[in-house]
Structures are given as C-alpha cells and as structure tokens.
Amino acid sequence: xxxxxxxxxxxxxxxxxxxxxxxxxxxxxxxxxxxxxxxxxxxxxxxxxxxxxxxxxxxxxxxxxxxxxxxxxxxxxxxxxxxxxxxxxxxxxxxxxxxxxxxxxxxxxxxxxxxxxxxxxxxxxxxxxxxxxxxxxxxxxxxxxxxxxxxxxxxxxxxxxxxxxxxxxxxxxxxxxxxxxxxxxxxxxxxxxxxxxxxxxxxxxxxxxxxxxxxxxxxxxxxxxxxxxxxxxxxxxxxxxxxxxxxxxxxxxxxxxxxxxxxxxxxxxxxxxxxxxxxxxxxxxxxxxxxxxxxxxxxxxxxxxxxxxxxxxxxxxxxxxxxxxxxxxxxxxxxxxxxxxxxxxxxxxxxxxxxxxxxxxxxxxxx
Numbered sequence: 001x002x003x004x005x006x007x008x009x010x011x012x013x014x015x016x017x018x019x020x021x022x023x024x025x026x027x028x029x030x031x032x033x034x035x036x037x038x039x040x041x042x043x044x045x046x047x048x049x050x051x052x053x054x055x056x057x058x059x060x061x062x063x064x065x066x067x068x069x070x071x072x073x074x075x076x077x078x079x080x081x082x083x084x085x086x087x088x089x090x091x092x093x094x095x096x097x098x099x100x101x102x103x104x105x106x107x108x109x110x111x112x113x114x115x116x117x118x119x120x121x122x123x124x125x126x127x128x129x130x131x132x133x134x135x136x137x138x139x140x141x142x143x144x145x146x147x148x149x150x151x152x153x154x155x156x157x158x159x160x161x162x163x164x165x166x167x168x169x170x171x172x173x174x175x176x177x178x179x180x181x182x183x184x185x186x187x188x189x190x191x192x193x194x195x196x197x198x199x200x201x202x203x204x205x206x207x208x209x210x211x212x213x214x215x216x217x218x219x220x221x222x223x224x225x226x227x228x229x230x231x232x233x234x235x236x237x238x239x240x241x242x243x244x245x246x247x248x249x250x251x252x253x254x255x256x257x258x259x260x261x262x263x264x265x266x267x268x269x270x271x272x273x274x275x276x277x278x279x280x281x282x283x284x285x286x287x288x289x290x291x292x293x294x295x296x297x298x299x300x301x302x303x304x305x306x307x308x309x310x311x312x313x314x315x316x317x318x319x320x321x322x323x324x325x326x327x328x329x330x331x332x333x334x335x336x337x338x339x340x341x342x343x344x345x346x347x348x349x350x351x352x353x354x355x356x357x358x359x360x361x362x363x364x365x366x367x
Contacts, residue, residue, distance in 0.1 A: 017127040032324040035342040040224035042273045055258045065254040072257050075264040087237045090252050094219040094231035100246045102129035105159040113158035117332040122162045142170040146178045159188040166196045169340045171299030183211050191215045196301035198223050198274040223270045228256045281343045287353045303342045310363045311337040317359030
C-alpha cells in the first residue's frame with residue numbers, strides 16, 4: 001500500500017496561473033457607511049418584507065429547489081421584455097455565468113478578450129479556466145478604442161469577448177455603434193454585461209435577434225437583491241441549450257427562487273428605487289464636481305468614479321471617519337489616484353461628501 005506524499009505543497013500541485021492570482025478582496029465593513037460594493041441602499045417597503053418573510057417561513061428548505069426554476073425564468077423574461085424566441089440561463093450572480101461561459105469555450109489556446117480597466121473577474125476567470133486573456137486599453141476618457149479592439153480581434157480571434165455596459169469601474173456607456181462593429185467582427189461570442197442596466201439609458205437586449213453571436217448578461221444584485229446572488233444570461237435557445245449542460249444542478253437555491261419571484265412580481269418597487277438612485281447620483285455627481293481637487297467622471301451606473309491627489313491617503317481618511325468606498329489606486333495604471341463611491345441614500349451621500357472634504361483638507365496640509 002503506497003503512502004501519501006509527505007511534502008505535498010500547493011506550489012507543487014496547483015497551476016502556476018492560479019498561484020500567481022490574488023484572491024478577490026472584500027473590505028470588512030462593520031459599523032461603516034458602506035458605499036463600496038454598488039448595492040442598493042434602500043430597504044424594501046414593510047408590506048413587501050412581510051410577504052417575503054411568510055414565503056421564507058413556508059419554503060421547503062428540506063427539498064432541493066426546482067432545478068429548471070421555470071416560474072422564476074418566466075418572471076425574468078416578462079420583467080425584461082424578452083421576446084419568446086429568446087431564453088434565459090440562471091446563475092449564482094453573474095460571476096458564475098462568466099465562469100460557465102469561459103469553461104464552455106476553453107479549448108487549448110482559446111482567448112478571452114475584454115477592455116481595461118473593466119470588471120476584474122473577466123481576467124481572473126480566464127485564468128481559472130485556462131484561457132489566454134487579452135485586455136485592450138480604453139482611451140484616456142475611458143471610451144472604447146475601436147481600431148485597437150478590431151485589431152486585437154483580428155490578431156487574437158477571441159472565442160469570447162466581454163463588454164460591460166455601463167462599464168465598471170468607470171461608469172460610462174460605450175458607444176453602441178462601436179459595440180455593434182465589435183459584435184460583427186468577432187469570430188466568437190460577444191457578451192454584453194448589463195449588470196447596471198437599471199441605471200442606464202440603453203440596452204442591447206433588443207439587439208439579441210440581430211446577431212447570432214450576441215448574448216446579454218444581467219444581475220439583480222445592483223437592483224436590490226445582492227444578498228440573493230441571482231444573475232441571468234439571455235440569448236438564443238440554441239446557445240443556452242448547450243450552456244445549460246455546464247450549469248451545476250440546483251445552483252439557484254430554494255430561498256433565492258422564492259424571494260426573487262416575489263420581488264419580480266413587484267418589479268416596479270425596485271425600479272422606483274432605481275429612479276431614486278439616479279436622482280441621488282445626479283446630486284452626488286454635482287457635489288463631487290464642486291469639490292476642490294476632485295475630477296468626477298459621468299456615470300450611467302449606481303456609482304461614480306473620481307480622481308484626486310493622494311487618493312490612497314484620502315481613502316484612509318474616509319475610513320477613519322466611518323465611510324467605506326472603493327480604493328482603485330494601484331489596480332490599473334489608468335486608475336492611478338482614483339476612488340469609486342456607490343450612490344447611497346441622501347443622508348449617506350451627505351455624510352460621504354462631508355467626510356471627503358474633511359479628508360482632502362487634512363491631507364492637503366501635507367508637504
């Protein structure tokens with residue numbers, strides 16, 4: 001009988017691309033005004049919370065969930081206005097869907113292409129799945145560099161292209177005509193990631209029947225269901241039927257299905273909150289623009305990216321004052337001295353602006 005190796009270490013066993021990664025870091029936030037994770041800051045109305053509580057109390061958590069989630073899918077298709085010939089695939093948030101897509105196309109030498117800076121999970125999941133990753137830099141104002149994108153597509157022939165629309169962490173909507181050119185030029189799938197669709201002025205959902213290689217991905221996390229972890233991929237049934245083979249059984253649990261069904265039956269409540277967030281965003285943007293040394297970027301998401309000197313120190317000053325936002329300084333060269341703030345309630349936004357101005361003043365005194 002052979003014995004197990006005595007000196008087995010992760011370095012000897014794991015793939016080098018995994019060893020080279022850094023885990024996705026989430027800042028601890030107890031007692032903080034939490035404006036770092038693009039969450040909806042508003043509670044649900046009391047009557048709706050009571051309805052959810054009753055549904056949770058009666059949920060059969062001793063049973064596996066509906067593997068096909070047929071009721072939930074029907075509600076998603078209705079709320080999204082999807083045409084009957086299109087279908088949806090459900091995921092545990094959109095992260096699981098990104099990973100599923102990468103696994104589906106990860107033939108030897110396959111390329112996943114995106115823009116930079118953008119959602120960090122595209123690059124991370126390319127490494128998870130053994131794909132080659134190509135990142136194309138955005139222009140100075142964070143617009144698509146269309147010639148560079150088309151050149152990269154021609155040279156690398158990507159199996160999978162991800163475009164966040166609006167983009168995270170920059171908040172802007174890319175030019176729709178440029179995206180259409182990219183879809184037409186791509187030899188593989190193009191996934192338009194609409195995680196922030198509820199706050200944006202445009203969508204590619206209506207374009208699904210125009211392109212055989214287009215899929216649209218959304219999550220309900222930003223709309224007020226972050227704790228449920230529910231995302232979906234919309235597209236032609238021919239694509240989704242194949243991708244369903246990679247979806248792990250029962251990936252959307254009993255409680256997520258029960259609560260999401262109720263919330264989608266009251267979709268108007270969530271959309272009203274999104275409208276309030278858009279108004280709050282306009283107020284917050286104007287205050288940032290009017291703050292000394294701050295350059296704020298226009299946003300069609302529920303967050304605002306801004307640049308200022310000594311961003312790392314100001315970020316620390318905000319934390320000292322009980323406000324947690326996202327420090328992007330050091331994450332990508334284009335994001336040097338950049339911070340990102342989620343749009344909160346009116347009171348939270350005011351507290352953030354006050355803490356920001358105090359922090360800027362504190363560190364502006366330094367030589």
